[in-house]
Amino acid sequence: MQSSNAINYDYTVAKYFTVATIVLGIVGMSVGVIIAFQLAFPELNNLAGEYGNFGRLRPLHTDAVAFGFTVSGIMATWYYIGQRVLKVSMAESKFLMFIGKLQFWLYIVTVAAVVVSLIMGITTSKEYAEFEWPIDIAIVVVWVLWGISIFGLIGIRREKVLYISIWYYIATFLGIAMLYLFNNMEVPTYFVAGVGKWYHSVSMYAGSNDAMVQWWYGHNAVAFAFTVPIIAMIYYFLPKESGQPVFSYKLSLLSFWGLMFVYLWAGGHHLLYSTVPDWVQTMGSIFSVVLILPSWGSAINMLLTMKGEWGQLKENPLVKFYVLASTFYMLSTLEGPIQAIKSVNALAHFTDWIPGHVHDGTLGWVGFMIIGALFHMAPRMFKKEIFSKKLIESQFWLQTTGIVLYFSSMWIAGITQGMMWRATDQYGNLTYSFIDTVEVLHPYWTLRAVGGLFYLIGVFMWAYNMYKTATSSRAIEKEPQYASPMA
Amino acid sequence: MFHWLEKNPFFFAVGVFVVIAYAGIVTVVPDFMESARPLKGVKPYTTLQLAGRQIYIENDCNACHSQLIRPFKSETDRYGKYSLSGEYAYDRPFLWGSRRIGPDLHRVGNYRTTDWNENHMLDPESVVPGSIMPKYGFMFDKSMDFDTAYAEAYTVKKVFNVPYDKPGMPKLGTYEEAKKAAIKEAGAIVADMKDQAVKDAYKKGDIKEIVAIIAYLNSLK
Amino acid sequence: MNWLNDNVNLLTLIGAAAIVILTVVIVGKYIKQMKTDKSTGELSGNKWDGIEEYKNPLPMGWSLAFIGVIVWGLWYWLAGYPLGTFSQLGQYNEEVSNYTKRFESKWANPDKDTLMGMGEGVFLVKCAPCHGITGDGMNGKARDLTTWGTEDHIVDVVLKGSSGQGYPLGQMPAGMLDKASATAVAAYIVQDLAKTGKSKHPELVEQGKALYATCGACHGNDGKGNGGSAPALADYGKAQFIVDVLNHGKKGSIGNMLKFNDGRLTDIQKTAVGTYVNSLNKE
Numbered sequence: 005m006q007s008s009n010a011i012n013y014d015y016t017v018a019k020y021f022t023v024a025t026i027v028l029g030i031v032g033m034s035v036g037v038i039i040a041f042q043l044a045f046p047e048l049n050n051l052a053g054e055y056g057n058f059g060r061l062r063p064l065h066t067d068a069v070a071f072g073f074t075v076s077g078i079m080a081t082w083y084y085i086g087q088r089v090l091k092v093s094m095a096e097s098k099f100l101m102f103i104g105k106l107q108f109w110l111y112i113v114t115v116a117a118v119v120v121s122l123i124m125g126i127t128t129s130k131e132y133a134e135f136e137w138p139i140d141i142a143i144v145v146v147w148v149l150w151g152i153s154i155f156g157l158i159g160i161r162r163e164k165v166l167y168i169s170i171w172y173y174i175a176t177f178l179g180i181a182m183l184y185l186f187n188n189m190e191v192p193t194y195f196v197a198g199v200g201k202w203y204h205s206v207s208m209y210a211g212s213n214d215a216m217v218q219w220w221y222g223h224n225a226v227a228f229a230f231t232v233p234i235i236a237m238i239y240y241f242l243p244k245e246s247g248q249p250v251f252s253y254k255l256s257l258l259s260f261w262g263l264m265f266v267y268l269w270a271g272g273h274h275l276l277y278s279t280v281p282d283w284v285q286t287m288g289s290i291f292s293v294v295l296i297l298p299s300w301g302s303a304i305n306m307l308l309t310m311k312g313e314w315g316q317l318k319e320n321p322l323v324k325f326y327v328l329a330s331t332f333y334m335l336s337t338l339e340g341p342i343q344a345i346k347s348v349n350a351l352a353h354f355t356d357w358i359p360g361h362v363h364d365g366t367l368g369w370v371g372f373m374i375i376g377a378l379f380h381m382a383p384r385m386f387k388k389e390i391f392s393k394k395l396i397e398s399q400f401w402l403q404t405t406g407i408v409l410y411f412s413s414m415w416i417a418g419i420t421q422g423m424m425w426r427a428t429d430q431y432g433n434l435t436y437s438f439i440d441t442v443e444v445l446h447p448y449w450t451l452r453a454v455g456g457l458f459y460l461i462g463v464f465m466w467a468y469n470m471y472k473t474a475t476s477s478r479a480i481e482k483e484p485q486y487a488s489p490m491a
Numbered sequence: 492m493f494h495w496l497e498k499n500p501f502f503f504a505v506g507v508f509v510v511i512a513y514a515g516i517v518t519v520v521p522d523f524m525e526s527a528r529p530l531k532g533v534k535p536y537t538t539l540q541l542a543g544r545q546i547y548i549e550n551d552c553n554a555c556h557s558q559l560i561r562p563f564k565s566e567t568d569r570y571g572k573y574s575l576s577g578e579y580a581y582d583r584p585f586l587w588g589s590r591r592i593g594p595d596l597h598r599v600g601n602y603r604t605t606d607w608n609e610n611h612m613l614d615p616e617s618v619v620p621g622s623i624m625p626k627y628g629f630m631f632d633k634s635m636d637f638d639t640a641y642a643e644a645y646t647v648k649k650v651f652n653v654p655y656d657k658p659g660m661p662k663l664g665t666y667e668e669a670k671k672a673a674i675k676e677a678g679a680i681v682a683d684m685k686d687q688a689v690k691d692a693y694k695k696g697d698i699k700e701i702v703a704i705i706a707y708l709n710s711l712k
Numbered sequence: 713m714n715w716l717n718d719n720v721n722l723l724t725l726i727g728a729a730a731i732v733i734l735t736v737v738i739v740g741k742y743i744k745q746m747k748t749d750k751s752t753g754e755l756s757g758n759k760w761d762g763i764e765e766y767k768n769p770l771p772m773g774w775s776l777a778f779i780g781v782i783v784w785g786l787w788y789w790l791a792g793y794p795l796g797t798f799s800q801l802g803q804y805n806e807e808v809s810n811y812t813k814r815f816e817s818k819w820a821n822p823d824k825d826t827l828m829g830m831g832e833g834v835f836l837v838k839c840a841p842c843h844g845i846t847g848d849g850m851n852g853k854a855r856d857l858t859t860w861g862t863e864d865h866i867v868d869v870v871l872k873g874s875s876g877q878g879y880p881l882g883q884m885p886a887g888m889l890d891k892a893s894a895t896a897v898a899a900y901i902v903q904d905l906a907k908t909g910k911s912k913h914p915e916l917v918e919q920g921k922a923l924y925a926t927c928g929a930c931h932g933n934d935g936k937g938n939g940g941s942a943p944a945l946a947d948y949g950k951a952q953f954i955v956d957v958l959n960h961g962k963k964g965s966i967g968n969m970l971k972f973n974d975g976r977l978t979d980i981q982k983t984a985v986g987t988y989v990n991s992l993n994k995e
């Protein structure tokens with residue numbers, strides 16, 4: 005029996021990143037709730053002068069949840085899972101420990117710089133790549149440090165065969181590295197002209213070219229931040245928490261390589277009916293639809309892993325989080341491809357239906373997986389029981405309600421808006437002025453904001469539960485092999 | 492083969508990299524040069540417009556506004572002729588956006604004017620009852636950053652051969668020349684405006700952000 | 713509701729329904745297996761931190777669906793939107809020419825009601841952002857169209873002058889006539905020259921006709937505008953006059969009204985909105 009207790013895993017860095025995940029989750033989602041309310045009640049734009057309006061805060065939301073909450077979650081789980089499935093402790097290498105801590109602190113400094121700069125309006129405006137070059141450089145360094153950590157740990161591993169989760173972490177590392185570098189090619193203007201702001205830069209690419217590079221990046225940033233590393237998590241936490249073997253190695257294998265191959269071609273679906281060449285758009289549509297299958301492969305693999313385990317789904321709230329996460333993953337990876345079909349996109353693009361799609365992925369899949377993952381890690385990192393099972397249950401239902409409110413209101417809003425933009429009267433005139441199409445959305449925007457607020461309250465419940473677990477929960481003597489202990 | 496890769500992390504990583512890298516090469520690269528040549532008549536931004544564009548970016552107007560008119564009748568009726576690739580040749584970065592909380596702005600210069608924009612930016616609801624666009628009153632107080640706009644124009648001229656100072660193209664010239672030209676261009680806009688404080692500031696050689704952003708919006712045609 | 717006549721709308725709604733139904737049905741199927749099935753299979757023998765894996769084959773439905781979407785992809789590629797021959801601009805031209813066929817012939821000879829209906833639609837979408845929904849100019853931000861085009865307005869123009877439409881004659885100077893004479897000219901224009909209705913001061917028409925010589929110098933004695941040198945007063949109060957304004961734009965004392973010649977309005981629509989705007993003053 006290869007007991008994991010034989011090795012003394014060192015969770016120092018994992019704990020750091022756990023705290024970061026929770027804090028940045030709260031920051032990012034609070035800003036999300038604020039901007040959601042700003043659309044419904046525009047007076048809220050004026051609370052903090054130029055620093056608090058929708059335009060300044062929206063990128064802060066997207067970057068805080070993507071590069072804050074999600075990336076911290078990826079790191080926290082990596083520094084946890086990595087050791088365990090490679091069967092090697094961070095404590096065994098002073099060097100890797102140092103790299104891990106350095107990565108963490110540099111990351112925190114970078115995040116702080118991002119927050120300040122976005123509020124100040126220092127941005128390049130490319131979605132999910134807003135940062136000016138000094139921050140880009142810091143991000144690259146953080147990423148390289150993570151690479152050293154991954155391959156360093158793999159280098160000294162005892163377990164010869166790489167577990168599925170490791171495949172996905174490696175892909176995350178490589179994918180983001182490649183995409184980020186190319187999309188952020190920019191020339192600092194001060195160093196050429198000698199006047200102006202020192203941090204300002206101008207993109208290497210112009211117009212349609214820039215758009216192509218941006219959405220090749222943007223789409224795959226979704227792939228390698230919101231999909232690939234989250235799959236890494238579910239492949240570890242679901243079988244581990246439930247004690248069930250993964251349903252099919254073949255399915256894992258085909259889904260992984262299928263996803264890698266297909267994903268990168270699909271970026272054209274962000275540019276449908278734009279001025280990039282028709283064939284690029286068509287390829288984007290085709291590969292998006294094909295992408296359903298490798299995506300569903302992983303989700304189905306996980307659902308089938310739970311075959312015959314209905315009892316666990318009822319009893320164990322963490323399993324509930326994971327199963328619902330796969331369900332939302334299936335929903336958004338079916339929704340995305342349908343939105344990628346040209347004639348559907350003609351209506352859906354630019355509307356609220358897109359943020360609707362985004363959030364059933366991010367809230368249902370990314371959020372639930374990360375929350376569920378850190379819950380599983382807590383008793384093992386802190387050697388304490390999870391503070392309250394009841395609280396997890398209520399959190400689960402509150403957040404699920406929140407997600408349903410969020411995406412159902414956005415679907416209705418998006419489709420309504422899309423139809424109103426193109427509606428014509430009997431004379432062939434446009435029926436609605438633009439502001440008509442804004443005003444009808446008010447009730448849906450309000451509903452969405454309330455849904456988001458539910459989710460945010462759930463995040464606070466999670467934070468409280470985690471805090472109590474770490475500080476004042478009952479200690480456990482022996483680490484449980486599977487199901488997490490909770491009071 | 493896969494079993495082997497799963498035991499050999501280096502080759503595994505190489506395999507993943509190859510699989511993910513070549514899609515990008517095939518889809519992005521071939522059309523790179525071709526599709527983005529400037530259309531005839533499309534000119535680089537003047538420094539005043541460029542300063543306005545930087546303000547647009549700073550405030551992430553593109554969070555709510557697209558600049559891409561798709562070839563559908565419903566869009567060309569609302570916004571004017573569909574967008575063409577060559578029109579964006581001098582857009583660094585591109586500002587198509589991915590969301591239309593507000594209307595498209597790619598040709599807003601055709602149907603909104605300096606005085607309308609002045610009213611609208613100060614208080615959108617004063618001209619569009621029910622508008623949810625934020626008020627941008629602070630742009631009437633903040634001075635525009637000419638230096639960074641000049642730096643950007645100078646950089647794209649030097650590094651990307653953007654045809655400033657070529658026949659029929661906008662003049663950039665030296666820093667002093669460019670500044671003089673920007674002040675002159677701003678004068679025409681200030682003359683159409685009503686805000687007394689902005690006018691007074693202009694007389695003292697201080698151009699407010701609102702002037703630059705209007706110059707940029709007017710240039711979108 | 714004519715929304716559902718539109719293929720795109722229809723397809724989108726079907727798509728939205730498909731997303732929900734497919735996800736619910738398929739996930740439902742697996743949830744049922746969680747309730748009823750037993751997990752079985754041969755283990756691969758590997759074990760990572762206590763996690764094992766089965767060597768189960770691929771689920772049949774999944775494999776078939778995979779093949780299915782690849783076939784669909786080939787169809788989309790070769791027939792749906794054939795690579796190399798499909799062009800979105802071609803698609804646009806087709807859309808527009810179909811539209812034109814349908815509508816321009818349908819409204820080739822619009823009656824007054826049609827023009828009013830059509831014009832109101834255009835006005836609310838294209839003009840209301842500046843002139844306000846009622847056309848009142850929103851506290852002086854644009855011309856108040858509810859008083860524009862009236863007899864009184866002519867008086868006003870004569871007293872204050874007019875500029876900014878870019879006619880070859882440039883400006884119309886202020887104060888060429890005093891108020892009483894201007895009232896008479898206005899009466900003449902409305903009742904005799906443009907023939908848009910009865911004047912409020914029918915007794916002044918004759919006097920106005922004599923005084924009109926001042927105006928005729930620029931606007932032509934027949935009121936036709938002197939070959940385009942100045943606005944055609946014979947059209948005053950008719951839709952055509954507004955069409956001229958739309959074609960010229962106006963940069964006047966209130967502000968800036970742009971030209972509407974970027975193709976967003978057809979000629980029929982311009983006439984329609986002109987008819988509608990004329991109706992805003994209820995004199």
Ligand code: HEM
Nearest residue numbers: 226230273274292295337340341343344353362365366589
């Ligand atoms: C098979 C998988 C998927 C496909 C084919 C797909 C497709 C699409 C499409 C067509 C759009 C809309 C583009 C537009 O019209 O603007 C979109 C947007 C988006 N999707 Fe997905 N999607 C998939 C899965 C996911 C998942 C799992 C997530 C996140 C968890 C996600 C996150 C996003 C985001 C963040 C955007 C917004 C991008 C923007 O800022 O415009 N997608 N996706």
Ligand code: HEM
Nearest residue numbers: 033036037039040066069358359362366370456459460590
């Ligand atoms: C409390 C929960 C949340 C609320 C209330 C919220 C709210 C919002 C709002 C109002 C927007 C702007 C949508 C628009 O353009 O109309 C937005 C955008 C976005 N949010 Fe969230 N959000 C939440 C959580 C999250 C999380 C957890 C993630 C990622 C892990 C996320 C990722 C994004 C992304 C990627 C976009 C950009 C979508 C696009 O450009 O299409 N959000 N969010």
Ligand SMILES: [Ca+2]
Nearest residue numbers: 135136140188
């Ligand atoms: Ca950057």
Ligand SMILES: [Ca+2]
Nearest residue numbers: 131588589590
């Ligand atoms: Ca977006």
Ligand SMILES: [Cu+2]
Nearest residue numbers: 223226271274
């Ligand atoms: Cu995408």
